[in-house]
Every structure is written in structure tokens, then in C-alpha cells.
Amino acid sequence: MSDTIRHIQLSSVVLPLATPISDAKVFTGRQKPMTEVWFLIAEITTADGLEGVGFSYSKRAGGPAQFAHAHQVSDVLIGEDPSDIGRLHVKMLWAGASVGRSGVAVQALAAIDVALWDLKAKRAGLPLAKLIGAHRDSVRTYNTSGGFLHAPIEEVLENATRSREAGIGGIKIKVGHPDPRVDMARLTAVREHLGDDFPLMVDANQQWDRPTAMRMCRAMEPFGLVWIEEPLDAYDYTGHADLARAIDTPIATGEMLSSVAEHLRLIDERSCDVIQPDAPRVGGITEFLRLSTIAAQAGLQLAPHFAMEIHCHLAATYPIEPWVEHFDWLDPLFEERMEIADGRMIVSERPGLGVTLTEQVRSWTVETAGVGRR
Structure with a gap:
């Protein structure tokens, strides 16, 4: 029997930058210096106890919107086979179809999609x-x-x-x-x-x-x-x-x-x-x-x-x-x-993306949500 997705943990994380960052958009008056980056982190756990991690991000604005959309659509993956990534991506798109297929609508899905690929590579024992x-x-x-x-x-x-x-x-x-x-x-x-x-x-x-x-x-x-x-x-x-x-x-x-x-x-x-x-x-x-x-x-x-x-x-x-x-x-x-x-x-030789989250991530987390059961 195939493994299934049991739980998805979503975290909205604000990474502070040590120095305010300015490119030409600041010098032309179109943006303020960048002081932080928002991350949406997805952690997927399967019924067999396997785990995958993924992330997306936004600079200056959009972080809360990515988090909210991912939370709304991610429940459609509970009970699904995590190996069927293409089908699951389409399923999430249709769950949020009324807001389109670009911008925040797909950036919110990206963290989950990346986590699915990380999980699949880890299951195979291979770098992505x-x-x-x-x-x-x-x-x-x-x-x-x-x-x-x-x-x-x-x-x-x-x-x-x-x-x-x-x-x-x-x-x-x-x-x-x-x-x-x-x-x-x-x-x-x-x-x-x-x-x-x-x-x-x-x-x-x-x-x-x-x-x-x-x-x-x-x-x-x-x-x-x-x-x-x-x-x-x-x-x-x-x-x-x-x-x-x-x-x-x-x-x-x-x-x-x-x-x-x-x-x-x-x-x-x-x-x-x-x-x-x-x-x-x-x-x-x-x-x-x-x-x-x-x-x-x-x-x-x-x-x-x-x-x-x-x-x-x-x-x-x-x-x-x-x-x-x-x-x-x-x-x-x-x-x-x-x-x-x-x-x-x-290229890392570790399975999956080859990265694990630090404890520091938890202290920068401003909101969390989970779907499914732990």
C-alpha cells in the first residue's frame, strides 16, 4: 500500500536582515530599503513517518497572504500519495482557482511543492x-x-x-x-x-x-x-x-x-x-x-x-x-x-534538498497552522 500524507505544518517566518538593503528601486523612490524577508515554510509528514521540508518567500510584502492561501488549500492533500507530485500540484491549483495561476496564488503552493520533492528524493535516498x-x-x-x-x-x-x-x-x-x-x-x-x-x-x-x-x-x-x-x-x-x-x-x-x-x-x-x-x-x-x-x-x-x-x-x-x-x-x-x-x-550529496531547519527559525516564526493529524 502506498504511503500517504498525514500532516502539513505551515510556518510564517520573518528573517531580519543585518543591514537595510537598497537597489535601484530605492534610489528611484519606488521602494523603501528592505529590512526583512518573509518565508513560508512547509513541513510534510507521511503515515510512514517520512518528512519533507520546503519554502517560498516574499520580500517586503506578501508573506501573510502566502501563508493564508497555503493554509486554505493544503487540506486537499491529506490522505494523498505524496509521490504523485504533478497531480497534487494541479489539485492545489484547482482548490484555489478563483485567485488565478500566478503571483501569491502559486507562490503559496511553492513551499508545499518543494517539500513534496524533498520528501520524494529522501524516500529514494538521493539528492534532489x-x-x-x-x-x-x-x-x-x-x-x-x-x-x-x-x-x-x-x-x-x-x-x-x-x-x-x-x-x-x-x-x-x-x-x-x-x-x-x-x-x-x-x-x-x-x-x-x-x-x-x-x-x-x-x-x-x-x-x-x-x-x-x-x-x-x-x-x-x-x-x-x-x-x-x-x-x-x-x-x-x-x-x-x-x-x-x-x-x-x-x-x-x-x-x-x-x-x-x-x-x-x-x-x-x-x-x-x-x-x-x-x-x-x-x-x-x-x-x-x-x-x-x-x-x-x-x-x-x-x-x-x-x-x-x-x-x-x-x-x-x-x-x-x-x-x-x-x-x-x-x-x-x-x-x-x-x-x-x-x-x-x-551539489549536496545529502538526500533531498540536503537542508534542515535551525532552532532560530522557531524564534522568527510569527504564525503557524497545521492540517491533518500528527
């Missing part, structure tokens, strides 16, 4: 990447968290040195400052600091209009960047496509899109060279894998956004050599650390 089918046991990794616009350039350079010495294989800095001279001065300083051959990326966080983006992208061509990220509004498919055709430097985008359907427009309109889906934002691992198959067929490079604990496994399954973003913000949530060596992030 091996369960899905890995192309490699490590992935190129780059650091973003040291290059935000609120940091003085001296601090950015120190962070870059520290990351490089730690084995990080690339550095990304934030641009999109209202004064383009600031962007160019910071980029020049970082390129000179790293040397011509070290992989360097920039991220404008959607803050340029079309004429500005064209000018800035052309001005940045001589810097030999791996990519220019989110030069335009995330939903400006046509503008991104025009840039991708006009600029030799690869154009990257996709992290802010919250469904597979939205990413399909990026692919159909050839709006990017590097696609940057985020599994927690698009609905979990099930949806990410559906999208990555299509992206690979289109010949796109892959660089998943944030959540390296999930994306290291998923990037390892992509047929084209990918990048994974290194953020240490989530370190307080997990007992384990991602291993970095020679510019690459090593």
Missing part, C-alpha cells in the same frame, strides 16, 4: 538533483549580496575580494542609479579591481526606460559583462527583445515573473539570452522543471534567481552550463552550508 537527473555535480556561482547600491564602492570592492577568495566564480553589482555617472564609475572601479577576465554582471532592477536602457547597455558593452540584468520593466517583453537584438552583451531577465506562462512570452518573443526563473515565485519545482525544459529547447542560458539551496539542484539538471546566484541571507535558516570551490557551488 540526482532524483531529477543531473548533468553535473557542481554549477558556476556568482555573488550578488556584496554589490548593492547602498554600499560605498570601497565596501563593494572589499566584498568582491572576499567573495573571490571564498571561491565564488563571478560578481554581480547593482546599477540603475538615477545618475548614470554613478553607475559607470562603480562599474569601472569593479572591473579594474577584478581584472578583465573575471566574470562580472550588472543588474538594473527594471529602473531604466527604453532610451536610457539602450544608451546604458551600449556604454557598458566594452566591460565584457556576462550579462546585463533587468534593464527594463519585467513585463516589457518587446523592449527586452529589442535590446537583445541590438546589444552584443547578453540580456538577462525573468526573476520577477510569477508563472510559467509569463516566462513563455519571454521565450516566444526572444526577450532574453539568459532566463532567470525563481522556483518559489513560479509555483515550485514542478513548474520550474516544466519551464526549464522549454528554455533549454530554445537554447537559453539559465541563471535562477535567489534561493540557492533549491536552485543549485535544479541548475545541475539543466543541459546547458548554468549560473547560480550566491546569497548568504538564508544561512540563519539552515544548519548546513553550500560548499563553494574553484568558482563553483557543489
Whole structure:
């Protein structure tokens, strides 16, 4: 007889950030500095006593909404076979169909979906990447968290040195400052600091209009960047496509899109060279894998956004050599650390995602709910 889902524990967790974070959206007045990240954590227990853990997240707003929606729909999984992940994902979608298939509606499901995949891999005694089918046991990794616009350039350079010495294989800095001279001065300083051959990326966080983006992208061509990220509004498919055709430097985008359907427009309109889906934002691992198959067929490079604990496994399954973003913000949530060596992030050999929650998570938990029986 198949194992069944007995209990799902949901936790809303607020992770405080040590330093308020500012990118271009703050400097243009569209957002306040980020001081915390909300996480929705799902812990699934089966009748046989097996456990899986997953998470999704939101920055600045949306955490309580994700928690509430997940609580409403998760009871449809009680008594179900946890191995039937695709069917269960559709069942949850239909349970919340009136609020659609993007945004909070799918981000709430992502934590549960990830927990189901973690559980399935643990049952098989395999790392998640091996369960899905890995192309490699490590992935190129780059650091973003040291290059935000609120940091003085001296601090950015120190962070870059520290990351490089730690084995990080690339550095990304934030641009999109209202004064383009600031962007160019910071980029020049970082390129000179790293040397011509070290992989360097920039991220404008959607803050340029079309004429500005064209000018800035052309001005940045001589810097030999791996990519220019989110030069335009995330939903400006046509503008991104025009840039991708006009600029030799690869154009990257996709992290802010919250469904597979939205990413399909990026692919159909050839709006990017590097696609940057985020599994927690698009609905979990099930949806990410559906999208990555299509992206690979289109010949796109892959660089998943944030959540390296999930994306290291998923990037390892992509047929084209990918990048994974290194953020240490989530370190307080997990007992384990991602291993970095020679510019690459090593795929964990532990079963499942290979992470366990810390006790600190409990102290940051602001709300809990359970469905089923313990």
C-alpha cells in the first residue's frame, strides 16, 4: 500500500536582515530599503513517518497572504500519495482557482511543492538533483549580496575580494542609479579591481526606460559583462527583445515573473539570452522543471534567481552550463552550508534538498497552522 500524507505544518517566518538593503528601486523612490524577508515554510509528514521540508518567500510584502492561501488549500492533500507530485500540484491549483495561476496564488503552493520533492528524493535516498537527473555535480556561482547600491564602492570592492577568495566564480553589482555617472564609475572601479577576465554582471532592477536602457547597455558593452540584468520593466517583453537584438552583451531577465506562462512570452518573443526563473515565485519545482525544459529547447542560458539551496539542484539538471546566484541571507535558516570551490557551488550529496531547519527559525516564526493529524 502506498504511503500517504498525514500532516502539513505551515510556518510564517520573518528573517531580519543585518543591514537595510537598497537597489535601484530605492534610489528611484519606488521602494523603501528592505529590512526583512518573509518565508513560508512547509513541513510534510507521511503515515510512514517520512518528512519533507520546503519554502517560498516574499520580500517586503506578501508573506501573510502566502501563508493564508497555503493554509486554505493544503487540506486537499491529506490522505494523498505524496509521490504523485504533478497531480497534487494541479489539485492545489484547482482548490484555489478563483485567485488565478500566478503571483501569491502559486507562490503559496511553492513551499508545499518543494517539500513534496524533498520528501520524494529522501524516500529514494538521493539528492534532489540526482532524483531529477543531473548533468553535473557542481554549477558556476556568482555573488550578488556584496554589490548593492547602498554600499560605498570601497565596501563593494572589499566584498568582491572576499567573495573571490571564498571561491565564488563571478560578481554581480547593482546599477540603475538615477545618475548614470554613478553607475559607470562603480562599474569601472569593479572591473579594474577584478581584472578583465573575471566574470562580472550588472543588474538594473527594471529602473531604466527604453532610451536610457539602450544608451546604458551600449556604454557598458566594452566591460565584457556576462550579462546585463533587468534593464527594463519585467513585463516589457518587446523592449527586452529589442535590446537583445541590438546589444552584443547578453540580456538577462525573468526573476520577477510569477508563472510559467509569463516566462513563455519571454521565450516566444526572444526577450532574453539568459532566463532567470525563481522556483518559489513560479509555483515550485514542478513548474520550474516544466519551464526549464522549454528554455533549454530554445537554447537559453539559465541563471535562477535567489534561493540557492533549491536552485543549485535544479541548475545541475539543466543541459546547458548554468549560473547560480550566491546569497548568504538564508544561512540563519539552515544548519548546513553550500560548499563553494574553484568558482563553483557543489551539489549536496545529502538526500533531498540536503537542508534542515535551525532552532532560530522557531524564534522568527510569527504564525503557524497545521492540517491533518500528527
